[in-house]
Amino acid sequence: MSEPNPLNGPIFQHNPWAHSSDDIHLSTQVQIRRNIAPFKFSKALTQIERGQVFSSIASGILQAASIAQSAALSGDQFPMEDKELLYERFLLTESFEKLDVGKGFVVDGQLPFLALINFEDHIALILNQGTDPLEKTYRDLREVETHLGESLHFSFSPKLGYLTADPKNCGTGLIVRAYLHLPTLVQTGSLTEMMTDLDSNLQLSGILKPDEFLANMVIVENRYRLGVTEEQILKSIETATAKLVEQEKQMREEMPQESVTLLKDKVSRAYAVLAHSYQIETPECLSALSLFELGKALRWIEGGGDMHFSDLFFNIRRAHFNKLCGPTPLDELPMKRAEFLHHRLKETKLKI
DSSP: OOOOOOSSGGGGGOOOOTTOOOSSEHHHEEEEEEEEEEEEOOGOOOHHHHHHHHHHHHHHHTTTTTTTTTEEGGGGGGHHHHHHHHHHTOOSSSHHHHHHHOOOOESSSSSSSEEEEEESEEEEEEOOOSSSSSHHHHHHHHHHHHHHHSSSOOOOOOTTTOOOSSSGGBBTEEEEEEEEHHHHHHHHHHHHGGGGGSSSEEEEOOOBBBBBGGEEEEEEESSSSSSOOOHHHHHHHHHHHHHHHHHHHHHHHSSOHHHHHHHHHHHEEEHHHHOOOOSOOHHHHHHHHHHHHOOOOTSSSEETTTTTTTHHHTTSSSSHHHHHHHOOGGGGHHHHHHHHHHHHHHTTTTTO
């Protein structure tokens, strides 16, 4: 009897940001990277060695008490649609196009947890923040890492800390990313001015390209993993996130007239794109949905109470759309996406 697919578990019945209390700070993701001694980094492993590393790591994670509803999934036997769902859900940057034997995942059906095995590093443990404080999210993930460390020997240097395939990740091996939706700051150019005052330990980037804030999404990430402690990383992310969220709220309340005029025009155009497009591609759709959400927040759009950017950000992307609406041929997806949005917009009205 085959194991149940964890992608059918309760956690996958809701989008990752469904817990978000507002439309600005959507979530924070914590990631810990490790490699196992005495093995070489993943790209230099033989197929047999990859299999050994995969088995050791998967077995260790599955025995962790906090990850009780997990399953190890070999990438070469994992359906492409499921890979794409994980890619979208965890906003991954690792390539999934070709997964050799010995590459794979540990997925949990109850928690927003994912482990990548034998991608860039032997281990990338990932946990999306839910309603818990960021520090607890980190502690929960560290508990899994500590459990693994009891049976595996991590590659470590007294001088460089934990060793990783990319030298910039050496040290703590800790990557923290806060996902912020900042349409007012981005569209008025205020974010560019604020970046000069940003903590030097942090960097801002977009979801697809580092220098392009598609859908007005801004990722706040720790720039360094070496020479800083885990506590310092968490604190700097929390401080910067709180500051940017407050600035976005303040800007919405105290916009100068020229900014109001600019944003009313952008929101109106975005509404027209969503309401009347015959077909719509993902990047254009995300950008329009971002401005639609801003229009709702500023009461320029009436209705649409069940339309939340935090949900639609995922639901209009291919794997999530297919899971929600059924398999859709690739060439029909832009049209089906437009139809889906037309239906959702029926009870809304532009008041500008």
